[in-house]
Amino acid sequence: MAELLVEMTGISKSFPGVHALDDCRFELRPGEVHALVGENGAGKSTLMKVLSGIYKRDAGTIKVKGVEVEITSPRAAQDLGISIIHQELNLMGHLTVAQNIFIGREPRGAAPFLLDEKTLNAKARELFETLHLKLDPRARVSSLAVAQQQMVEIAKALSFSSAVLIMDEPTAALTDTEIDELFRIIRHLRDQGKGIVHISHRLEELKQISNRITVMRDGRFIATVNTADAEIQQIISMMVGRTVFEATPELPEQRDPNVVLEVKGLNLGRQVRDISFSLHRGEILGIAGLVGAGRTEVVRAIFAADRPESGQVTINGKQVVIHGPSDAVHHGIAYLSEDRKRYGLALGMDVELNTVLASLRRFANGFGWVRTGATRKQALEQVQALAIKTPSIRQRVKNLSGGNQQKVVIAKWLTADTDILIFDEPTRGIDVGAKSEIYRLLNDLAKQGKSIIMISSELPEVLRMSHRILVMCEGRITGELSSAEATQEKIMTLATQREAVAAA
Amino acid sequence: MKLTRLTSLAAGSMALALVASACSSSATTAPAGAPASAAAPASAAASAAASAAASAAGGAASAYTGPTDAGTAKGKTIAIISKGEQHQFWQAVKKGALDEAAKLGVTATYQGPATESEIDKQLTMLQTALSNNPAAVCFAALDSKAAGALLQQAKDANIPVIGFDSGVDSTIPVTTVATDNTAAAAVAADHMASLIGNAGTVGVVVHDQTSQTGITRRDGFLAQMAAKYPNIKVLPPQYGAGDAVKSADIAKAMMTANPDLKGFFGANEGSIKGVLNALKETGNEGKIVAIGYDSGQQQIDAITSGVEAGAITQNPIGIGAKCVDAAIDAINGKTLPKTIDTGFSWFDKTNINNPEIQAVLYK
């Protein structure tokens, strides 16, 4: 058998108060795609950060191509041929695509300290051609959509001609077409003899792309199996340590006739074009579409995070004018954004504060003094009701796992007594166990009479959870499907139904 | 669009501000000038009489002679808080004070803030000095009124306060050791007038408008001009904080706005340095009459070469020495005159090398 690209044994790593890795092992063969799975907090990212030189291990050995090595820094890892693409993008927004990719390795000009921009852009173009990527090397990274930014990261990692490529949740922000592209590239690299570590929560995808799957749980290595031989349920059981029964929720037969929210003629630039729809009480309305279809833009316009140019919003039959988010909250609308770390939470603050963040006025007395007795009670209630896994309500939110962070955001909006909840990618970056909890939560909320708009790029999720599905494409609503009639194909068709070119 | 609306709003408010300030500029300087000049003519008249006697030579020092022996003050500490260390003038005051203290066997501490605009720092120094319970305090206030509470504190603790240089605008100091700045500025005005033929436009660059020296020198100059030389137009005084570069730019702006400007009066060393630099940069040396205050190497050179017509010198070493003397007398319980005039002199090319003048100049 060919020598292993990477062999990690007995790896342990601790942070103050947290035992992140405990006697882990991992190996990577050349020419394989090796998936790494586990619940959030299982240690997958940590293990890979050790391999890529971001963290230093406390114990254990790492062998690269049979030689034992010390990986002391990201640069050292790169020199050894190990590249990592992080889940959170590490890009310099003000710089161009090409400048980002070649940062630290810029081609020089006449003198060693002068830059050669032309060569830089040319090299970038070459790289994109080999990878069949459509990117403009001179585009400013901050002007790109998230999916394209991810492409830049991938291109950057691949530009190092590394033997080992680690990808942490690469498909999270990609549409199906982009995922196919990515997989094509991955297979291409695999066939070239590279070793690819693929960390992901999307088990169906891993079935498509990986050769072997390693499962981790609670910082420990559980098992490595051949993908061909493994069943998804089996993998999930290993991840979670118990069987998880993913039941489809029962949907009510009759739809509640009360229209809670009605939107007419909403317009904002090119991304929101003449949007009209209605939302019923107790309904889960899914909004599907490709990345860039304008789904987030629509809900941000309703929430007035971005002021719409025109349009009417009616809540419970009364037309309302929403100037900004505080008005929206006042009318009972909540928005749980895509990027919960940036827009949904005060990461440095604790669970208690985040829970009451949208309704502080209720917890303050006349002089503006916050009644900590009341906030503590509320936070404890919510932690209980939503089963938020946290050592205490004093825990800083940034230390919680993705799923529990999302629950804190939900807790915040429930505390704010909002009735219309807009979820933008509610389960992104959340592991399987926590996902079903979130689904159950959503169902419960709907049953309680809350009305939910759910934007999701995961078609199975949309199909499972929604009573009705709106499909968007390029800023317009292209179709509406009931839960009974919806299929992945139908959604896809509507999602790609671009505006017909006007006849000459 | 929002952008253009805001731009026009900004432009509009700026225009309003300009119009408002243009209107108020004539209004503000008048009232500020009026009460001061109401008071100034009285003292100006009095010191004009005195200066008429002393005429171009300068102002006579008062008859006060200090103690020959420290008496009960021997070995005690006198705290001296000056207005700053920025200019050589203060270094000369310091020398005079410390030398006199050493001669008579008392300890003197001397400190001042880094720049003459740091009123709060000076007050902090005064506070600290008072809490060390000195036998006496000598104080040159950057802002008389602001120091009121601390002075009361000193009085309550029976610590005699000696004012010097600017002095203190309060009844608490037992005496003030200073130059009669009003009379001195009037003499400067006299010389300016005679040098420009008693007619024309003149600019004034002052260091500040909160300290006694700033106020009295400005008012003394303006009052004398108003009283005796009706054909001379004095432009509204400009303030350069004693910073030579800022004062230079201000002087250049005044020259631009008034091409027929005939003379400049710089009310302290920093200000006149700025004026001299401005004249050099615009090539107007010798074309515009420059009259300054205090000395310093640059002024000495300028006067020697004729670029500067002359200046008023105080007696900084005398101020320092007399300060310590008065403090000692106060500690010994002697009554002191209300003011101790340390005298001033007009000096120019003709008398700069005279020994009496040389004695009071500093580099």
Next chain:
Amino acid sequence: MQTTSAPARSRAQSLLAGESIQRLLALAALVILLVFFSIVVPHFASTNNYIDILTATAVNGVLATGVTFVIITGGIDLSVGTGMTFTSVVMGIVSVNMGLPLPLGLLAALAAGALVGVINGALIAKAKLPPFIATLGMLYVTLGMAQVISDVHPIYFEGTQPSFQQFFMAKPVAGIPNIVWVMLGGAAIAWILLNKTILGRYTFALGSNEEATRLSGVNVDRWKIIIYAVDGLFIGLAGIVIASRMNSAQPGLGMGYELDAIAAAVIGGNSLSGGEGSVVGTIIGAFLISTLRIGLSVAGIPDQWKSVITGLVVIGAVWLDILRRRSRA
């Protein structure tokens, strides 16, 4: 079938919404101001006055250019004013007190400035002090050191050959003093550094996302020190320029000059949060401040109002910048 998401902006679009607009706005404001003053204020529109404005901008222009580097990295430098005083005093000591030839004095000023910069950079990069605090501390240190080594005594440059002031204040070209060319030359060098060299690339990268730059393998600590050292060189240059204007090193002044420098950079479109900016904008900002001050002076506006108006302009400039950014997003 759609394969990509929202199309990347065309180059023209990026350019229009980009930093270029802020520079254009600053330039437009400057032109409007000049025209306004020329029409409204008598005697403003004269060659001599314009030259005065150029001269008055020289010192601040150099300081602001230096501080631009630091601001682009998302940092700040409060020590530029007193640092300038320190370097001018060092030059005075070398050229006058020690009697060494003038070029050595110039080098000493630059070296002293670089030293201040290196210390700032080390405090920020290695000791991890926030830039505000580190440079604030150095403000006081350099203020004090300037007074210590000069014994609180101005140092006059008479007799240094070739005559110091004569060289820098001479007006061989169009009646404009050489210090203006020094400022423009310095700005040109800064422009090249920022846009054409590795140093510039890393300056922007650091300001845009320091962590990403570090993870990309760039030695962020080392480059921060270098960038602050470059800022220090400009501090040294400013020390030379201000000393030449007064033909002396004045240990008493300098505090407060840093505010004008930062204001110039900000008015010119350099964002205090880092990642973008330009030297061209800074120079325009410096000219704007001088024009405003001198215009108001010539108009006879009292000092107090000058301050208020300058402050309003700074606020207005930053506000417009924020609006522009928001409309671009």
